[in-house]
Amino acid sequence: MKKSIILFQLIVVTFNFSCGQESENQVDIPENSPFSAELLIDGLEIPWGMAFLPDGAILITEKSGELIRFKDGIRTKISNVPQVYQRGQGGLLDIVPHPDYSNNGWLYITYASSEGEEKGGHTALMRAKLKGNELVDNELLYKGSPNTTKGQHFGSRIVFGDDGYLYFSIGERGARDENPQDITRDGGKIYRINDDGSIPQDNPFVGTEGAKTAIYSYGHRNPQGLAKHPETGAIWDNEHGPRGGDEINIIEKGANYGWPVITYGINYSGTPITDKTEMEGMEQPIHYWVPSIAPSGMAFITSDKYEGYQGSLLVGSLAFQYLERLVLDGNKVVKREKLMGGLGRVRDVRQGPDGLIYVAIEGKGVYKLIPKS
Amino acid sequence: MKTLFLTLLFVSIPICSVFSQDPALEESMQRGSEIYADFCVTCHLEKGEGVPHTFPPLAKSDYLMNNREASIRGVKFGQQIEIVVNGVTYNSAMPDPGLENEEVADVMNYILNSWGNSTDKMVTLEEVEATQK
Known part of the structure; x- marks a missing residue:
């Protein structure tokens, strides 16, 4: 009798465990899509981020460290770009213009930087202005520390909130047991700063002894998508989980998103990380992907x-290697669609000022989605 | 007693040479496995199986075993060339992982001697240094 109970429990456990890695939320492939994809900028290696300027130019960061301006069909290499720590997932990362760019000209850039005493690198945020074909007035606003030679999880995306603050992400730098749950350490966080790099006095950990006061939320793994909800103004992220634990989260002040204490994923080797998917005091994702799609870029x-x-x-x-469209009902994902399959690893997606969608694909370039009339 | 000792010695030598590899290679592979888990595993996967048509397999890969120098070059500098691995064509770019030469040697020794792969000749630091873009 006892034996059969144990056997039954074992079956239940095995069943649950294997279920955890099966596709739980089907992705549909639509028969028709309301656009055709046109390759606007070709010959890019890893176009990591895109920024649209008021004069119609598009700036593209290449992970290798080049910043490229594309305007009227002509591409120009921009000089005086910060030196990047080119290792593993690190390099030149995101780029975003200030909401008031037409008046102040500030561009915000994240990149992997080796600045500091220790060997290795960590994610940095800087701002600069574009003058002719070069960056000028370069200012380092934030630098994660300490450096590490790990090649993993730099993040990083940047977005401005309706509150005027700048939000950006740094991944946990391959130190999941040290960084994400410790607010005195960088990595595995979403940060909030003023546009000049100073720390807002109403940040959640201002006044907490030893804390990195730029931290806005913690317990993240590797957020590579950050976007502002067009109606609520809330900041949403997507982040790479381990195998089977990629998430979409709505970012709240001071909140803990649980990595690695709770996760829907498992190690790449198939071994468990934790048996917990939820815990009091830790936030639940509004969506998680099983299997992992490895999300990067995010646009409403x-x-x-x-x-x-x-x-x-x-x-x-x-x-x-596709673009996913998630249909939302409020904060709930009700349908998933696979678009642009088979072109390559989709690194970034944005809606341009013209209302059109631009998609950056590794090994290809930037596609413009032309609406079908 | 002496005979027993000698017998054991003679029996154990061939057994050892079968079961224990060169310690220098073993240490290099150990360091290489850590590099692999950091820089390679997300695409080439845990057992080097890769993803058909997207990320080439390393386990039992004819390309890897027959193109030692090109493979070292790919790990050292990254690559964007079309290759055929076990009859399947691959054309995705592999970005430069940014490894030190010692790390290239270590991870090469790991992938050349794991998942059913094996090679007689250990990849050395000098060999990686001599590999040009």
């Missing part, structure tokens, strides 16, 4: 250029 569609797309969320998939 606010324009009405594409039939049926307004209000949905776009996320790039590195692992399965």
